[in-house]
């Protein structure tokens with residue numbers, strides 16, 4: 001069906017955009033991880049995460065996206081970032 005093909009083509013474009021955005025986000029959090037290891041800061045910052053969740057839930061509501069889903073998505077990404085931060089701390093020569 002032509003309509004299904006068109007819709008799937010748009011889905012593929014958006015999935016590609018998501019992957020590119022996530023790759024850029026992880027490049028930045030990599031640098032944050034090195035900074036945190038160098039300055040002996042904890043991998044996770046629960047206060048910052050609470051602010052991010054609050055902000056994303058509000059954005060999701062405005063955009064008619066399920067805020068629960070937005071929170072789960074952010075938490076999934078941030079938990080992977082924290083795992084990377086912990087690995088950087090283990091490997092980083094400047095870390096204590």
Ligand SMILES: O=C(O)C(=O)C[C@]1(C(=O)O)C=C[C@@H](O)C=C1
Pocket residue numbers: 029032033043044045046048049052077078081082
């Ligand atoms: O902002 C930070 O301190 C980060 O390490 C980045 C980040 C994130 O991925 O947004 C990851 C872990 C923290 O708990 C909070 C936020």
